[in-house]
Amino acid sequence: MSAAAEVYVPKLGALTALTGTPTHYCAGCEHGTLTRLIAKAIDELEIRERTVMVSSVGCSVLAHEYLNVDAVQAPHGRAPAVMAGIKRVRPDLLTFAVQGDGDAASIGLLELLYAANRGEPITVFLVNNAIYGMTGGQMAPTTPIGMVTTTSPSGRDATSTGPPIDATRLVAGFERPAYVKRVFLPIAPTPIPRVYNARGALEGAASVRHAFEVQERGGFAFVEFVSTCSVNWKLGILDAKRYAADVLRPLFPPGVYRDRFGVEGR
Amino acid sequence: MKREMIVAGHGGQGVLELANWLAYFHFLEGRHVAYTPSYGPETRGGKVKCYVVASDEPIDSPIVEEPDLLVAMNIPSMDFVPLLRPGGTLLVNSSLVSDGPPRTDLRVERVPAAEIAAGLTRFLPEGARDASIAANSVMLGALFGVTGEDPDRARTAVDGLFRHFLTDRKAAYVPLNVHAVDAGLALLGRRPVPA
Amino acid sequence: MTDDRAFLKGNEALAYGALRTGLNAYFAYPITPSSEIPETLAAEFDRRSYPAFRTFLQAASELEAISMVIGAAATGAKAMTATSGPGFSLKQEGLSYAAGMELPMLIVDVNRAGPGLGNLGPEQSDYFQATRGGGHGGYPTIVLAPASVPEMAAFPALGFDLAFEYRTPVTVLADAFLGQLKEDLVLPDVAAPVYAPEWAATGARGATRHVLSSLHLELADQSRHSHHLREKRDRIAAREPRAEEFETDDAEVVFVAYGICARLARRAIRLLRARSVRAGLFRPITLAPFPADRLRRLVAAGRSKLLVVELNAGQMVDDVRLAAAGGADVRSVGEMGGLLPGSGDLVRAAEAMLR
Numbered sequence: 001m002s003a004a005a006e007v008y009v010p011k012l013g014a015l016t017a018l019t020g021t022p023t024h025y026c027a028g029c030e031h032g033t034l035t036r037l038i039a040k041a042i043d044e045l046e047i048r049e050r051t052v053m054v055s056s057v058g059c060s061v062l063a064h065e066y067l068n069v070d071a072v073q074a075p076h077g078r079a080p081a082v083m084a085g086i087k088r089v090r091p092d093l094l095t096f097a098v099q100g101d102g103d104a105a106s107i108g109l110l111e112l113l114y115a116a117n118r119g120e121p122i123t124v125f126l127v128n129n130a131i132y133g134m135t136g137g138q139m140a141p142t143t144p145i146g147m148v149t150t151t152s153p154s155g156r157d158a159t160s161t162g163p164p165i166d167a168t169r170l171v172a173g174f175e176r177p178a179y180v181k182r183v184f185l186p187i188a189p190t191p192i193p194r195v196y197n198a199r200g201a202l203e204g205a206a207s208v209r210h211a212f213e214v215q216e217r218g219g220f221a222f223v224e225f226v227s228t229c230s231v232n233w234k235l236g237i238l239d240a241k242r243y244a245a246d247v248l249r250p251l252f253p254p255g256v257y258r259d260r261f262g263v264e265g266r
Numbered sequence: 267m268k269r270e271m272i273v274a275g276h277g278g279q280g281v282l283e284l285a286n287w288l289a290y291f292h293f294l295e296g297r298h299v300a301y302t303p304s305y306g307p308e309t310r311g312g313k314v315k316c317y318v319v320a321s322d323e324p325i326d327s328p329i330v331e332e333p334d335l336l337v338a339m340n341i342p343s344m345d346f347v348p349l350l351r352p353g354g355t356l357l358v359n360s361s362l363v364s365d366g367p368p369r370t371d372l373r374v375e376r377v378p379a380a381e382i383a384a385g386l387t388r389f390l391p392e393g394a395r396d397a398s399i400a401a402n403s404v405m406l407g408a409l410f411g412v413t414g415e416d417p418d419r420a421r422t423a424v425d426g427l428f429r430h431f432l433t434d435r436k437a438a439y440v441p442l443n444v445h446a447v448d449a450g451l452a453l454l455g456r457r458p459v460p461a
Numbered sequence: 462m463t464d465d466r467a468f469l470k471g472n473e474a475l476a477y478g479a480l481r482t483g484l485n486a487y488f489a490y491p492i493t494p495s496s497e498i499p500e501t502l503a504a505e506f507d508r509r510s511y512p513a514f515r516t517f518l519q520a521a522s523e524l525e526a527i528s529m530v531i532g533a534a535a536t537g538a539k540a541m542t543a544t545s546g547p548g549f550s551l552k553q554e555g556l557s558y559a560a561g562m563e564l565p566m567l568i569v570d571v572n573r574a575g576p577g578l579g580n581l582g583p584e585q586s587d588y589f590q591a592t593r594g595g596g597h598g599g600y601p602t603i604v605l606a607p608a609s610v611p612e613m614a615a616f617p618a619l620g621f622d623l624a625f626e627y628r629t630p631v632t633v634l635a636d637a638f639l640g641q642l643k644e645d646l647v648l649p650d651v652a653a654p655v656y657a658p659e660w661a662a663t664g665a666r667g668a669t670r671h672v673l674s675s676l677h678l679e680l681a682d683q684s685r686h687s688h689h690l691r692e693k694r695d696r697i698a699a700r701e702p703r704a705e706e707f708e709t710d711d712a713e714v715v716f717v718a719y720g721i722c723a724r725l726a727r728r729a730i731r732l733l734r735a736r737s738v739r740a741g742l743f744r745p746i747t748l749a750p751f752p753a754d755r756l757r758r759l760v761a762a763g764r765s766k767l768l769v770v771e772l773n774a775g776q777m778v779d780d781v782r783l784a785a786a787g788g789a790d791v792r793s794v795g796e797m798g799g800l801l802p803g804s805g806d807l808v809r810a811a812e813a814m815l816r
Binding site for chain 3: 052088
Binding site: 286289290293297298299300301302303325326327328329331 | 468638641642643644645724725727728731801803804
C-alpha cells in the first residue's frame with residue numbers, strides 16, 4: 001500500500017463485516033474506500049447475518065473476498081435482477097451490489113432501470129470512475145467527451161457514441177425509487193496546496209447506511225459514487241483526484257436526488 | 267370405442283371452441299381425449315383445423331390422418347374430404363358450402379348451421395343481435411346426433427360443458443348455445459350411426 | 462374419476478405440475494408457444510391457492526428473468542422460468558452462470574421452428590443447444606423430454622429432484638405441439654418436498670459464509686472446479702439416463718424417437734405390425750444424459766436397424782450413432798418448419814431399411 005493511500009483511507013478499526021483479506025484494488029482507488037464504508041454500515045446496523053451481497057462484474061467482482069457476508073455472483077449487468085430474485089422469495093434478507101459504470105449503465109442498464117421502476121427493496125452502489133477499469137481502460141458509458149481511452153483513442157466523440165450516461169438522473173426519473181443520491185467520493189483538493197478534504201468518505205459513510213435503512217423500510221436505494229481510476233486515466237493519484245474534481249464533479253453533480261423516507265434529514 | 271375427428275373452418279366461426287367442447291364432452295364421458303388446435307396467426311379469417319381423438323384406450327398419436335368424421339364449416343375445409351376413411355361421416359355447414367363431396371362412400375349430412383342459429387334470436391342476451399354466432403353449437407348438437415350420443419345424456423353434459431367454458435361475460439350466452447345444441451340434435455338426433 | 466382428473470394443454474399441465482411440486486418462484490418473459498405457462502401461474506398466484514408459491518413476476522427480458530431465477534435459487538428456493546427457442550438462446554447466459562455456481566433450477570423450452578424467429582410450429586431443433594449446454598464454458602446438463610400432457614405435468618417434480626440432488630439447472634425440452642396439445646390427465650399429487658440446502662446464501666451464520674460464485678481467477682482453482690463439474694457430469698451420466706422401450710423384443714427395426722415423435726412412431730409401429738413388419742420403439746426420456754448404455758445393449762441384443770425420427774435436420778441421430786458405435790445401421794427421418802412427418806413417411810422409411 002502506498003504512502004498516499006495510507007493517508008486517505010480512514011482508519012475505522014477492525015470490522016466483523018471485513019474478512020481481512022487485502023484487496024486487489026489499485027492504490028488511490030475509491031473501491032477500497034467503499035468496501036470499508038459498506039463493512040462499517042453492516043456492522044453498525046448489525047445486519048451481517050441476514051445480508052446477501054450480489055457480486056457484479058467489473059473491479060468489484062471480488063468484493064465477496066473482502067466483505068464477510070454471504071454472496072451470489074450475477075451475470076454481467078444483472079445484479080439488480082439477481083437481487084430482485086432474492087428479495088422476492090426472502091424479503092427478510094437484505095441485499096446489495098457494488099456495480100461499476102459499465103455493469104450498471106451499459107450492459108445492465110435495463111436491469112437497473114426496471115428494478116428502479118418496480119421499486120425493488122434492494123440497494124445498488126454504483127462506482128462511476130468513467131472508464132472500464134478491470135478490462136484495462138476502455139470507454140465507459142460515463143466517459144466524458146474528449147477522454148482518451150483504449151477504445152476512444154482520439155477522445156470520446158459525442159457524434160459517434162453520444163454523450164455520457166447519467167445513471168442517477170435516469171434512476172431518479174422513475175416514480176418508485178425511495179433514495180437516490182450521488183456522492184463525490186475522492187478526496188478533493190482544497191485552496192490550500194497539498195491539503196485535501198475527505199468529506200466524500202464521510203458523506204459516503206452516511207449514504208451507505210441510509211441506503212440500507214431505506215431497503216429495510218421497503219424502498220429502492222441507489223447511491224452513485226463518483227470515483228477515480230488513476231491507472232487507466234494514466235494520471236498520478238493526486239492528479240486523478242484533481243481531474244475528478246474538475247471534470248467529473250460538474251458532469252455528475254453530487255446531491256440528494258430522491259429521499260422519500262426523509263433519511264437525510266436525521 | 268375410438269373416434270378420430272377433424273373440425274375445420276375459418277377463424278371467427280368458433281371452430282376451436284367447437285373442437286374443444288367436443289373433446290371436453292368425451293373427457294366428461296370418461297374417455298381419453300387428445301385435442302390439437304392448429305391455427306394461423308390471425309384471430310379471425312385464418313384457416314383453422316383441429317384434431318380431436320377420443321378413445322377408451324390410451325391414444326398413441328394425437329394426429330388425425332384418416333378421420334372417421336369431418337366437420338367442414340367452410341369451403342376450404344372440403345380439402346380434407348379425401349382423408350376420410352371409407353364409410354366415414356362428413357358434416358357440412360350448408361350455410362356456406364353448397365357443393366357435395368366428390369365421394370360416394372361417405373355418409374354426408376348437411377346442416378344449415380348459421381340459419382338454424384339465426385332463428386334462435388329470442389335466446390340472445392339483452393343488447394346482443396346476432397344469434398348466428400351459435401352456429402358452432404348447432405354443429406355440436408348435429409355431431410352428437412350423427413355419433414349416436416344419447417340425447418338426454420348429451421344435453422346434461424352440454425349444460426356442464428357450457429358452465430365450464432362460458433364464464434364471466436360469456437355466461438349470458440349459455441341459453442342460446444344450449445338451445446343451439448338442442449336444435450342440432452333435433453335435426454340429426456334420430457339418425458345415428460353406430461360408433 | 463377423481464377430482465384430479467383434468468383436461469389441459471401441455472403448457473397448463475406443466476404449470477400445475479410445477480405448482481404441485483411446491484414451486485416457490487416463477488419469473489416470466491412471455492413468448493409463444495410457451496405463454497400459457499406464465500399465464501396459468503399468474504392466475505394461480507393471484508388466487509393464492511398454493512401457499513408455497515411466493516412469487517410470480519414478469520421480467521423485462523429473458524435475461525432479467527433467468528437472473529431473477531438465479532437470485533431466488535441462490536436462497537434455496539424452487540425457482541423456474543419457461544421460454545421458447547429465441548428466448549432459450551438468451552437464457553443460456555444465466556444457465557452458464559447457474560451451472561458454474563451449481564444452482565438448482567428448472568427451465569422449460571417449448572421448442573418452436575427454425576433459427577431466428579422461425580415460426581410457432583413444433584420442432585426439436587434445440588436438441589443440441591439443450592443437451593450440449595448452449596452457454597459458454599462447458600457444464601453438465603440434464604434434459605428431460607416429455608411425450609404427453611400427463612408427462613408435462615409429471616416432469617417438473619422429477620426435474621426439481623434432479624436439480625437439487627446434483628445442484629445444477631434442469632431443462633424440460635418440450636415442443637410447440639406438446640405445449641398446445643390438450644389431453645386428459647390425472648394431476649400429480651400435491652407433494653412439496655422442502656429442500657433446505659446448507660449451501661444456500663441466506664445470511665452468514667457466525668463464521669460460516671455461503672459464497673456462490675463462478676469466478677475462480679487462480680488457474681488451479683478453476684481447474685479444480687472444472688474437474689468437479691466434469692465428475693458431476695459423469696456421475697449424472699452413470700446414474701440418471703432414462704428411456705422407455707415399446708415392442709423392441711422381436712423388432713427387426715427400432716424407431717428411436719422422443720417427445721411428440723415417439724407418439725408418431727407408436728402409430729407407425731401399429732401400422733407396420735399390421736403389415737407383418739416387426740417394428741419397435743426406443744424412446745429416450747432423458748436426452749441428457751443420453752441413455753447410451755441401454756441403447757447399446759439393445760443393439761448388442763440384435764436390434765441392428767435403428768430409425769431416428771426427429772423434428773430437425775438430424776441432431777439426436779449423432780448420439781444414437783455414438784451409442785451404436787458402428788454396430789447398427791442408423792438412419793434418420795423427420796420433418797422441419799413446424800410440420801410433422803406422416804405415418805406413411807415413417808412406414809416407408811422403416812420398410813426401406815429392411816429391403
